[in-house]
Amino acid sequence: MMNRIKKLLFSIILLMSVSNVEAKIRVVSTLPNFSAIAKEIGGDKIEVTTIAKGYQNPHFIDPKPSFIIKMKKTDILVWAGLDLEIYWLTPLLENSRNSNIMWGAPGNVDASKGVSLLEIPNIPAAQLRAGGDIHVYGNPHYWHDPQNGKIIARNIYDAFVNASPKDAEYFKRNLEDFNSRLDTSIKKWLKLMEPFKGWKIIAYHNSWPYLEDRFGFVIVDFVEPKPGIPPSPNHLVKLIKKMRNQNIKIIIISPYFSDKPAKVLADKVGGQVVLVAPSVGAFEGVDSYFDLFDYNLGSLVDAFKSMDSKN
Numbered sequence: 001m002m003n004r005i006k007k008l009l010f011s012i013i014l015l016m017s018v019s020n021v022e023a024k025i026r027v028v029s030t031l032p033n034f035s036a037i038a039k040e041i042g043g044d045k046i047e048v049t050t051i052a053k054g055y056q057n058p059h060f061i062d063p064k065p066s067f068i069i070k071m072k073k074t075d076i077l078v079w080a081g082l083d084l085e086i087y088w089l090t091p092l093l094e095n096s097r098n099s100n101i102m103w104g105a106p107g108n109v110d111a112s113k114g115v116s117l118l119e120i121p122n123i124p125a126a127q128l129r130a131g132g133d134i135h136v137y138g139n140p141h142y143w144h145d146p147q148n149g150k151i152i153a154r155n156i157y158d159a160f161v162n163a164s165p166k167d168a169e170y171f172k173r174n175l176e177d178f179n180s181r182l183d184t185s186i187k188k189w190l191k192l193m194e195p196f197k198g199w200k201i202i203a204y205h206n207s208w209p210y211l212e213d214r215f216g217f218v219i220v221d222f223v224e225p226k227p228g229i230p231p232s233p234n235h236l237v238k239l240i241k242k243m244r245n246q247n248i249k250i251i252i253i254s255p256y257f258s259d260k261p262a263k264v265l266a267d268k269v270g271g272q273v274v275l276v277a278p279s280v281g282a283f284e285g286v287d288s289y290f291d292l293f294d295y296n297l298g299s300l301v302d303a304f305k306s307m308d309s310k311n
């Protein structure tokens, strides 16, 4: 008899404690960069699911049905916008039939809102798209400028406050803390890159104008003749000429591209291919938004130094 009462009491206590656990804001984000920033702002008040892996090409993700299930049950969706996810996000979102996150809903966070875009084309989007170009509204890889990280954080913060006004103070503290740590790091990164202002490199895909702009190195050309189009032998010949003429020895590439053409270039000019992280989560140890810059700028500096010592 005593045992049964004990068990009953235990169940009641357990139930009470479960009901006291606050419901977390559910967040789905398309890219690990946004998840990393969401965790900085949301802390333990949120739970995040990320669709793309950091080592995948964000332009082309397989829209698996399991993602629809995740999107059905979320409060907030964070995405890059600018058509970056056009080939895979639209079918997922529309099939989720989740009114919290539909286009224009408060839970639908276009992280690019407020970002000063680079490379806005003066050709209509449809015309560019028809030609195979995948950057039709301006360059969509804007998270590579850490100053834009603050804008992304603000967009996410606004959605969190809207979803849970009672936690507004908590989110605000986290936002301010994130911004202040980012400012400190930006100073450190600028100092690291200072000696390499104006140094020229080649990139595989045009993912890096924001990083280039912030830190002052120069991307002279791309292995892809236009975003999304693989190189022809002719294009590679032109690049080799350019690299020789301008003494360019470094080609940066994300892990989801074949490194064959880049290696051909490097062999011809006695240069090197440098793997860079397109997103948080691309490589082991690149776990936070801060790690992304530590990794990419660190790799660039190492490559610049080793090329410098050879010259």
Ligand SMILES: [Zn+2]
Binding pocket: 059, 134, 135, 140, 141, 205, 206, 207, 227
């Ligand atoms: Zn791109």
